Amino acid sequence: MSKFTKVLDCLLKDQVITEKQVFTPEAASKDLVCCVHTEEYVNKFFSGKTTTEEQRRTGFQWSEGIVSRCRLETGGTVLATQIALERGLACSTAGGTHHAFPNYGSGFCLLNDLAVAAKLCMDSSVPKKKILIVDLDVHQGDGTAFIFGNEPNVFTFSVHCGKNFPFRKQQSDLDVSISEGVEDGEYMDIVQTYISWLLDSFRPDVVLYDAGVDPHKEDELGKLKLTDDGLFQRDHYVIDTVVSKGIPIATVIGGGYTRDIDKLASRHTIVHRAAAKVWQRRSL
Numbered sequence: 001m002s003k004f005t006k007v008l009d010c011l012l013k014d015q016v017i018t019e020k021q022v023f024t025p026e027a028a029s030k031d032l033v034c035c036v037h038t039e040e041y042v043n044k045f046f047s048g049k050t051t052t053e054e055q056r057r058t059g060f061q062w063s064e065g066i067v068s069r070c071r072l073e074t075g076g077t078v079l080a081t082q083i084a085l086e087r088g089l090a091c092s093t094a095g096g097t098h099h100a101f102p103n104y105g106s107g108f109c110l111l112n113d114l115a116v117a118a119k120l121c122m123d124s125s126v127p128k129k130k131i132l133i134v135d136l137d138v139h140q141g142d143g144t145a146f147i148f149g150n151e152p153n154v155f156t157f158s159v160h161c162g163k164n165f166p167f168r169k170q171q172s173d174l175d176v177s178i179s180e181g182v183e184d185g186e187y188m189d190i191v192q193t194y195i196s197w198l199l200d201s202f203r204p205d206v207v208l209y210d211a212g213v214d215p216h217k218e219d220e221l222g223k224l225k226l227t228d229d230g231l232f233q234r235d236h237y238v239i240d241t242v243v244s245k246g247i248p249i250a251t252v253i254g255g256g257y258t259r260d261i262d263k264l265a266s267r268h269t270i271v272h273r274a275a276a277k278v279w280q281r282r283s284l
Helices: 003-013 039-047 051-059 064-086 111-124 142-149 183-203 229-243 261-268 270-282
Strands: 090-092 131-136 155-163 173-178 206-209 250-251
Touching: 003 261, 039 261, 064 090, 064 111, 064 206, 090 270, 111 131, 111 142, 111 155, 111 206, 111 261, 131 183, 155 183, 155 270, 173 183, 173 270, 206 229, 206 261, 229 250, 250 270, 261 270
Parallel strands: 090 250, 131 155, 131 206, 155 173, 206 250
Antiparallel strands: none
């Protein structure tokens, strides 16, 4: 949990961004998160009435602090999406809780920030906006896939390690299951095979990008072998390809699991560093 403040601290210390570029979100309201979650679940989570078994499934013991963090995290993804629509590109310093389902949390995910942001964005315009969710976390975005399983205006794309959590997969609009041990070159070949084609065929109005760093070779839950440079090349390619087509993109940091929190926080800033390069190159 302590990685989240360190991500922002690292970005400021390394002068990747300035204070003027930092926006603070509002906590997501009950009504807002209920656009994808059931009222029963939200009431239980907000008020601390989830059972011990339900908490065990999420990996977190309930506290008022974790409710506050999840609400702010969701608000951050919503805000990033709104800013991206205005400016072309925005990055959250949290987000990517893609294992949360409508009526329960799972796998360190309690509120599905990507789903909330996509649903709000889609429903806030006439005609409805089309949203492409690019999920490159090492674990399949099963909750997001389930939530939008019958929604034609949201396309879910997941590249994940097949022999990894969740062990019971959902069906995204496009799933690419990869083997354990994949390295930078092979991984990039896979990403490049699909991204441009998806942008041209689905023609989204906005892209939400989950830039999980758990495909890294040092990640304790990842099972892939990407390097820091491999993650940077991945993020730069995705962001630059989307921006080059005039499509707004909002990014979230996704998963990352390493006991060295300073190293993990720094790794999570790779997507922001890639975004800064695109921002400068494209003169956004």
